Amino acid sequence: MTPPPSRAASDGDATPERGRKPRAGEAxxxxxxxxxxxxxxxxxxxxxxxxxxxxxxxxxxxxxxxxxxxxxxxxxxxxxxxxxxxxxxxELASLAPRGHGLRSVAMPYMEDLFHVTRQHVLLAVRDGDDALLVERLSAHDATEVRFRVGGRMPLTATGVGLVLLAYAPTDVQEELLRDFAPHEDVGLVRLRSADELRRALAEVRRGGYAVAQHPGAEGLATAAAPVHDEHGVVAALSVVVPSNQFTPHAYVTAVRTGARAISRQLGGQRQGELNQRPAPTK
Missing domain, CATH: 1.10.10.10 (Winged helix-like DNA-binding domain superfamily/Winged helix DNA-binding domain)
Incomplete structure (x- = not known):
């Protein structure tokens, strides 16, 4: 007796394959x-x-x-x-405190920074070895960038990434320093060696901000600063502007003011001041 034909997938694909099982131990x-x-x-x-x-x-x-x-x-x-x-x-993601929860606190201050700069304002958190963008405000005529909400960026390739890495646990820093590889086509930060990265992280901890200006990267520049809660650095705030409009002192002052305001709302002002003390270089 000929067995009945197997039921075809309702999604319009070919008959499912039989006899193959998921890899052992894969939940x-x-x-x-x-x-x-x-x-x-x-x-x-x-x-x-x-x-x-x-x-x-x-x-x-x-x-x-x-x-x-x-x-x-x-x-x-x-x-x-x-x-x-x-x-x-x-719906579920909107409940994440490090995503939309942080965004709801930061948004009024990001809007203030946006109205001052009329370019790109970014808010990112660290997720493993990446900076994860949780919010971005951009003017209609702002220079085009590839950053998107929910997108990931290498910690060593952007201003927000350097800030997040500078205040990350030591083991995270040492792992990225050990496995460092230059990112030629991503972001604004162009670091060529682990030693350059180590010095850049020390500069961030000393000054409490990161700056990068790279005319070759579509003529863009950035300034970024840490956002604190009572436990330490939880996010990084930055502005991204054309290099020919970038005045470091003005943009650093603006982004640090915004980051401190968000930190106060998060209850991290005291911890923020402690974390911005100079740290020794290695």
Missing amino acids: VLDRAFKLLRCFDSDHRVQPLASLAQRTGMPRSSALRLVRQLTEAGALERLEDGNYVVGLRLL
């Missing part, structure tokens, strides 16, 4: 996040086949997870069968 939650991490600024809309290929999962496994994530609201299925990130994730 369902890990695989679900692996699927979600497939979405980024260059891959906002994806078909099931792409998700399966990018994760290395059998299509049948990817389909099961995609269906579960769609039912939970983490993904949404479009009329053409492609998938996008669901609004449920936005």
Whole structure:
């Protein structure tokens, strides 16, 4: 007797592969996040086949997870069968204190800084070895930049990144110093060696701010300063402007004033003053 044909995937893809199992020890939650991490600024809309290929999962496994994530609201299925990130994730992300919670406190002061500079104002937090942008205000006629809310930037390639790294735990700093590699095409900061990075971090701790001006990077410059709460540095605030408009003293003063105002709202003024004492170089 001929066995009945297997049910085709409702997403319009070929019959799911059989006989393949997920890698041993890989939890369902890990695989679900692996699927979600497939979405980024260059891959906002994806078909099931792409998700399966990018994760290395059998299509049948990817389909099961995609269906579960769609039912939970983490993904949404479009009329053409492609998938996008669901609004449920936005709803949950709005509860993150280091994201939207920080943003709600910082926004009035970011708006003040924006009205003064009429360019780009960035607010970022450290997430592992990256600076994660949680808010950006930009004028319509501001010089184009590649930074986006929710985007990641190397800690060694931007003003906010240097600030966050300068106040990061020692083991984080030493790991990046040990594995340092120049970022030629990312950000505004052009550091060529681990020694240059170590000196730059010491300068940030001594002065309480970071500046970078690199005409080769689309003619942009930046000034950044730390934001504190009662536990220490939790974020970095910066402005990004054309190099030909950049006067370091004026922009450093403006961004430090904004960062201190946010810190006061977060209850970190006293800790902020302590953390801005000069630190010895190595």
